[in-house]
Amino acid sequence: MRFVLASHNQKKLRELGDILGALGIEVVPLPEGAPEPEENGQTFEENACIKARAAAALTGLPAVADDSGLCVDALDGAPGIYSARYCEGTDADRNAFLLANMAGQENRTCRFVCAIACVQPDGTAFTVRGECEGQLLRECQGTGGFGYDPLFYVPAYGCTFGELPQEVKNQISHRAQALKRLAERLKPNRQE
Known part of the structure; x- marks a missing residue:
């Protein structure tokens, strides 16, 4: 199977490509300069669908897109769908901003969530979700x-x-869980 991956994020492309490739799915990148649609959904699933629909419409290929983020219980699920836009700047800036918002909080439970949308050129679509539970540290x-x-x-x-070997993370992460569910849904002889 061949899919276009609706992302310009090189680290995400590499991670998703590694995991999907191991599942027998060939991934091609979104064409250079392809516009990024506005992620104005209210859920991870809605945002993943927005991206996948745009990529399928642009390329004529089946498309997969993910929307993922960190949900922190003490912050009522924030940063959530706004994880990449939690504050201006770099990953380090967002980590520092999150730690500042967590100052004095004892409840450190959190989870990474990943929703993956698969959209066919004819518009049919489905989503899958993966989650990985963890604790938010007080420093990187x-x-x-x-x-x-x-x-x-x-x-x-x-x-x-950040300390796990990539091959281990690729087996246990929220994205890995969602991608396993995606692969299961894409099996040709799958029973509904």
Whole structure:
């Protein structure tokens, strides 16, 4: 199977491409200069659909898109769908802003959420979701991954996503869980 991946984020392209490739799905990048649609949905699923529909319409290929983010319980689920736009600047700026907003908070439970939309050129679509539970640290640890990975502590592994080897993260992350569900849905002989 061949899909266009609706993202210009090179780190996300690499991570999604690695995981989907291992599932037997060929991923082609969105054409250079393709416009990014406005993500004005109210849920991860709505935003993923917006991106996938735009990519399928532009390329004529089946498209997959993800929308993902960090949901922190003490912040009523923020930054959530606004994770990449939580504040202006770099990943480090967003991590510092999140830590400032968490000052004095004892409840550090959080989860990464990923919704993936699959849209066919004829407009048929479905979404799948994956989640990974963790704890928000009080300072960054590790230099791997991207986004909030250095703050996201996974108790079962005793380290952050920023410290986990990429191949391990690719097996346990929210994105990996969603992609496994996607692959299951795409199997040709799947029973409804």
